[in-house]
Amino acid sequence: MSKLKSIALWAYVVAIMFPFFFLxxxxxxSDWRYPALLPEYFGLKNWVQVVGTESGLAYSFFIxxxxxxxxxxxxxxxGFFISRYVSYHKKKGLLTMLTxxxxxxxxxxxxxxxxxYFLRIGIFGTTAGVIIAQFIIAFPYALIFFSSFWNEKIKNxxxxxxxxxxxxxxxxxxxxxxxxxxxxxxxxxxxxxxxWFEYGLTSIIGVGxxxxxxxxxxxxxxxxxxxxxxxxxxxxxxxxxxxxxINKRFVFNKLI
Numbered sequence: 001m002s003k004l005k006s007i008a009l010w011a012y013v014v015a016i017m018f019p020f021f022f023l024x025x026x027x028x029x030s031d032w033r034y035p036a037l038l039p040e041y042f043g044l045k046n047w048v049q050v051v052g053t054e055s056g057l058a059y060s061f062f063i064x065x066x067x068x069x070x071x072x073x074x075x076x077x078x079g080f081f082i083s084r085y086v087s088y089h090k091k092k093g094l095l096t097m098l099t100x101x102x103x104x105x106x107x108x109x110x111x112x113x114x115x116x117y118f119l120r121i122g123i124f125g126t127t128a129g130v131i132i133a134q135f136i137i138a139f140p141y142a143l144i145f146f147s148s149f150w151n152e153k154i155k156n157x158x159x160x161x162x163x164x165x166x167x168x169x170x171x172x173x174x175x176x177x178x179x180x181x182x183x184x185x186x187x188x189x190x191x192x193x194x195x196w197f198e199y200g201l202t203s204i205i206g207v208g209x210x211x212x213x214x215x216x217x218x219x220x221x222x223x224x225x226x227x228x229x230x231x232x233x234x235x236x237x238x239x240x241x242x243x244x245x246i247n248k249r250f251v252f253n254k255l256i
Contacts (some may be wrong), residue, residue, distance in 0.1 A: 020237065026230035046227050055213065057216060057228070062084050064196060064213040068239070071134045077182055079142020079191075081172075085115035085149035087142060096147065099140040107137070110241060111204030119203060125207040133205040134198055137235040145187045149180055189243045 026032075027046055032039035073167050102110060115124060116134055123129035154176070161171045177184075199214045206215065220229035222243045 013218055016126075017146070021235045023230045023237075026227060027234050041232070046231055056211065057213075057232055057235065057251035060211050060213045060216045060232070063210065067127065067131050067134065067210075067212060068192050068195040070131050071138050071195040075135055075142045076188045076192040078233070079139055079187065080146050080180060080184060083143045083156055085148035087147055088155075096189060099143045102137055102140050107198070107200030108204055110137075111201040115204055124205065125209040127210050130202055130210045130212075131205050133201050134195045137198070138194050139196060142187050145190065146183065149183055162184060178199050186247070189247055192243065193240060196236075 028042055028044065029039035029191075030041040030045060040204055075087070086099075089095055091095065105113070111133065114136070118124040118129050119213045122142070157175055166174070172191055175248060197214055197219065198212075202210065202212055203215060206212070208215075213232055217229055217236060220226070220232060
């Protein structure tokens with residue numbers, strides 16, 4: 001029975017890791033045509049050509065990081081502070097229900113609705129416009145995520161600090177932020193991933209001018225450039241893997 005479990009476990013690991021291994025293999029290959037079992041070339045040629053070439057993968061990776069970090073930081077911080085007022089508001093139910101509004105529509109439809117207003121204010125097809133559009137999606141998620149943090153226990157802590165002479169700034173910096181540090185890290189990771197893998201909204205608001213890494217993946221697939229597509233997928237996987245490691249190493253272990 002133990003041998004069977006070991007075989008099943010290894011089969012499970014292989015099934016999970018095979019797509020990532022194949023993407024890496026494909027990104028290092030060229031001239032791989034049927035019926036050849038192995039590519040004619042296997043090496044770093046594709047990766048070397050990325051730097052300074054017209055493919056713009058390096059730039060797409062950089063601009064994706066800038067957009068995702070901007071969205072994650074602003075959504076996490078604003079979501080934490082504003083969720084307090086939503087949770088303690090007398091119309092909490094109504095306000096919470098309104099936070100789900102951006103998720104009612106598909107991202108492409110939602111982007112089409114926003115495009116008119118973004119065009120009028122001059123941020124349509126710009127990096128700033130993509131950041132704001134993605135923030136509109138990530139911010140409600142942060143509000144919903146932090147809604148469980150604000151409860152009677154936290155309110156009692158706030159009242160205690162106030163009774164001892166602490167002001168609002170002291171309450172947030174010395175009590176609330178340290179208590180919510182783990183949750184804020186998790187929310188930052190989640191909103192970063194929401195922005196990192198966003199395609200529909202980015203393609204509409206960015207209108208092809210803001211080519212994030214996710215946009216590049218689909219462009220290469222449409223062009224049947226599977227080698228560059230696999231390479232961009234490998235780059236797309238790097239930040240989530242790093243975040244998973246950080247989450248397990250510095251957040252999850254402390255929470256348990």
